[in-house]
Amino acid sequence: MRIVIAEDLVLLRDGLIRLLTAYGDEVVAAVETGDELLAALLEHRPDVAVVDVRLPPTHTDEGLRAALAARARVPGLPVLVLSQYVEQLYARELLSDGAGAVGYLLKDRVADVAQFVAAVHRVAGGGMAMDPEVISQLLARPARAEPLRRLTPREHEVLALMAEGRSNGAIAQRLVVTEKAVSKHINSIFAKLDLRECDDDHRRVRAVLTYLDA
Amino acid sequence: MSWARRAVRELGQLAVGLGMAVAGVALAMATLTAAALGLIGVGLPLLDRALGGTRALLDRQRRRVPGPPVRSPYQPVRGGLTARLMAMAGDPATYRDLAFQFVHFAYAPSAALFAVAIWLGAAQGLAMPLIHAVRPSAIGNYLGLPIDSPGNAGLATVAGLLVAVGAYWLPRGLLHLEGRLTRALLGPTARATLTERVEELTDTRAQTVDAQAAELRRIERDLHDGAQARLVAMAMNLGLAEELLARDPEAARGLVTEARSAAGTALAELRDVVRGIHPPVLADRGLAGGLAALALGAALPVDLDVDLPDRLAPPLESALYFTAAELVTNAARHSGAGRVAVRLWRTEDRVRLTVSDDGRGGADPERGSGLAGIRRRLAAFDGRVRIDSPSGGPTVIDVELPCAS
Numbered sequence: 001m002r003i004v005i006a007e008d009l010v011l012l013r014d015g016l017i018r019l020l021t022a023y024g025d026e027v028v029a030a031v032e033t034g035d036e037l038l039a040a041l042l043e044h045r046p047d048v049a050v051v052d053v054r055l056p057p058t059h060t061d062e063g064l065r066a067a068l069a070a071r072a073r074v075p076g077l078p079v080l081v082l083s084q085y086v087e088q089l090y091a092r093e094l095l096s097d098g099a100g101a102v103g104y105l106l107k108d109r110v111a112d113v114a115q116f117v118a119a120v121h122r123v124a125g126g127g128m129a130m131d132p133e134v135i136s137q138l139l140a141r142p143a144r145a146e147p148l149r150r151l152t153p154r155e156h157e158v159l160a161l162m163a164e165g166r167s168n169g170a171i172a173q174r175l176v177v178t179e180k181a182v183s184k185h186i187n188s189i190f191a192k193l194d195l196r197e198c199d200d201d202h203r204r205v206r207a208v209l210t211y212l213d214a
Numbered sequence: 215m216s217w218a219r220r221a222v223r224e225l226g227q228l229a230v231g232l233g234m235a236v237a238g239v240a241l242a243m244a245t246l247t248a249a250a251l252g253l254i255g256v257g258l259p260l261l262d263r264a265l266g267g268t269r270a271l272l273d274r275q276r277r278r279v280p281g282p283p284v285r286s287p288y289q290p291v292r293g294g295l296t297a298r299l300m301a302m303a304g305d306p307a308t309y310r311d312l313a314f315q316f317v318h319f320a321y322a323p324s325a326a327l328f329a330v331a332i333w334l335g336a337a338q339g340l341a342m343p344l345i346h347a348v349r350p351s352a353i354g355n356y357l358g359l360p361i362d363s364p365g366n367a368g369l370a371t372v373a374g375l376l377v378a379v380g381a382y383w384l385p386r387g388l389l390h391l392e393g394r395l396t397r398a399l400l401g402p403t404a405r406a407t408l409t410e411r412v413e414e415l416t417d418t419r420a421q422t423v424d425a426q427a428a429e430l431r432r433i434e435r436d437l438h439d440g441a442q443a444r445l446v447a448m449a450m451n452l453g454l455a456e457e458l459l460a461r462d463p464e465a466a467r468g469l470v471t472e473a474r475s476a477a478g479t480a481l482a483e484l485r486d487v488v489r490g491i492h493p494p495v496l497a498d499r500g501l502a503g504g505l506a507a508l509a510l511g512a513a514l515p516v517d518l519d520v521d522l523p524d525r526l527a528p529p530l531e532s533a534l535y536f537t538a539a540e541l542v543t544n545a546a547r548h549s550g551a552g553r554v555a556v557r558l559w560r561t562e563d564r565v566r567l568t569v570s571d572d573g574r575g576g577a578d579p580e581r582g583s584g585l586a587g588i589r590r591r592l593a594a595f596d597g598r599v600r601i602d603s604p605s606g607g608p609t610v611i612d613v614e615l616p617c618a619s
Contacts (some may be wrong), residue, residue: 053498054494054498060497060498060499061498061499084481084485084488084494085485085488085489085494087494087495087507087510088507088510088511089495089499089503089506089507089510090495092510106481107481108477108478108481108482111474111477111478137511212510
C-alpha cells in the first residue's frame with residue numbers, strides 16, 4: 001500500500017515510517033508542512049495519507065486544512081488524521097463531504113500497533129476510523145437532536161462502534177450478539193435517522209455525521 | 215401629544231431642581247450652623263446628620279441630571295462620630311458640595327420661574343384676540359406691539375406662538391445647564407478619578423497575580439500527581455522488564471503491557487492539563503473555532519452567533535473562551551435551561567459576549583464562586599460583567615471587554 005506521511009516531529013515521523021514499513025506498506029513521501037503535504041498528495045495520489053493535525057509553519061491545524069483541501073480536489077482521497085487531542089468539530093469537518101475514507105485518531109492509538117495499522121488499511125479501503133474518544137465525548141452528553149433521541153441504548157452502542165469503523169462482524173463480537181441482530185439494529189438506525197437511499201458505506205458515514213451534528 | 219408630555223416633564227424636572235436647591239441650601243445652613251456650634255463643643259452629631267443628609271440629597275441630584283449619572287466622589291466614611299467627621303472634613307468633596315448648594319440655590323429657582331414666566335407670556339400672546347374682544351383696553355401692548363386693533367391682536371397671536379416655541383425649548387436648555395453645573399461641581403475631580411483608578415488597578419493586579427500563582431500551583435500539582443507519577447511507574451516497569459527479558463519473558467511481557475497502559479493514561483492526563491491551560495482548538499482556530507467546539511461538546515443545545523472580523527489578542531481570546539465555557543456549564547448545571555444562546559461580537563473598541571438561557575434564573579455572584587471567578591478573571595482586562603437573572607428566569611449575562619483595534 002502506498003502511503004504519504006505528514007509529521008513534523010522527526011521522532012514520530014521515523015517511528016511511523018518504521019512501523020508501516022514493517023507491516024509491508026510503502027511510504028512514498030514523508031513531509032513536514034501543510035503545503036508540502038498538499039503537493040505530495042496531489043503528486044503521489046497515495047492509497048492513504050497519515051497526517052498530523054498540527055504542522056509548521058503556523059503549528060495550528062495546517063495538516064487538517066491541507067487534507068481537506070486535497071480531498072476537495074480529489075474527492076474521497078483516503079486520509080487518516082492523527083492528533084494529540086480530538087475535537088468533534090474536526091471530526092465533523094472530515095466527514096462532512098460524505099465521501100468516507102477518513103480516520104481521526106489520537107496519537108496514543110499508535111501504541112496498539114496492530115489496531116493502528118488495521119485502521120490505516122480500513123481507511124485506505126474507504127472505511128472509517130473515528131477515535132473512541134470522539135465517540136465517548138458524544139455519549140457523555142445527552143442526545144440533543146430529535147432523531148437521535150429515538151435510538152435505543154443498544155442502537156447508540158452500535159452507532160458508536162460503527163463510527164469507530166468496525167464491521168458488522170466485529171460489532172457483533174463486541175456486543176456478544178449475532179451478526180444478524182447487528183444488521184437489524186443498523187437498519188433500524190438508518191430508518192430512524194431517515195437515511196434510506198444510496199449504498200451502505202455512504203449511509204454509515206451519514207449516520208455518524210448525524211451523530212456529530214446533533 | 216408626546217411633545218406636550220415632554221414639555222410637562224421638563225417643567226416638572228425644573229420644579230424638582232427647585233425643590234432640591236431649597237432642601238440643599240437648608241442643609242448647607244444646617245451644616246454651617248452645626249459646624250459653628252461644633253467650635254464650642256456641641257452640635258457634632260447634628261453636623262454628622264447634616265453632612266450625611268447632604269450627601270444623600272446630592273447623590274440624588276447626581277442621578278437626576280440629563281445624560282449619564284455623575285459619579286459620586288466621596289471617600290469612604292466609617293467608624294465612630296469623630297472618625298466620620300474627620301473623614302468628611304478631609305474630603306474636598308464636602309466643600310465642593312457646599313459650594314454647589316449655594317450656586318444651585320442661586321440658579322434653580324430663577325430657572326424654574328423663568329421657564330414658567332415664558333409659558334405665561336406665550337399664553338397671553340395666544341389669547342390676545344380674545345382679550346382684545348372682551349376688554350379692548352385691558353392690555354396696552356404685547357412685546358412692544360400696540361394692541362389697538364383686532365389685526366394687531368392677531369399679530370400678537372403669531373408672536374405668542376413664537377414665544378411658545380421658545381418656551382418649549384427653554385427648559386431643556388436650562389436643565390442641560392443645571393447638568394453641566396452638577397457635573398462640574400459634584401463630579402469627581404481629575405485627581406480623585408486618578409486615585410480611584412490607581413486603587414482599582416492595584417486591586418486587580420493583586421487579584422491577577424494571585425490567580426496566576428494559584429493556576430500555576432494547580433498545574434504543578436496536576437502534573438506531579440498525574441502524568442509525572444505515571445511516567446515514573448512506567449520507567450520502573452520497563453527497567454524491570456529489561457531485567458526479566460532473558461529469564462522470564464512472560465513476566466516481562468506483562469510489565470511491558472502495563473507500561474503501555476500507563477503511557478496511555480499519562481497521555482490522557484496531559485491532554486486534560488493542556489486543555490485547562492489553553493485549549494488547542496483555541497490556538498488553532500481562534501475564538502470562533504473554540505466556541506464552536508465548546509458548543510458541540512456542551513451538555514445542552516447551544517445557539518452560537520459569533521461575529522468577529524478577525525482574531526483577538528490571545529489573552530482576550532483565552533479569557534473570553536473560559537468565561538463562555540464557565541457560563542455555559544453553569545447554565546447546564548444550575549439553571550434547568552433547555553437551550554443556551556452564546557453571542558459574541560465586536561463594536562468599535564470593545565468586544566461583547568452574552569450568554570443567555572431559558573432556565574429558572576436566580577444566579578447570584580455572591581453565592582456561587584463561578585461568577586465571582588469570572589469577575590476576577592475579567593477585572594484584569596477592565597472587563598464588565600452584568601448579570602440579569604431574576605428569580606424564575608431567564609438569565610442573561612453580558613460581558614464587555616475593551617480591546618484595542
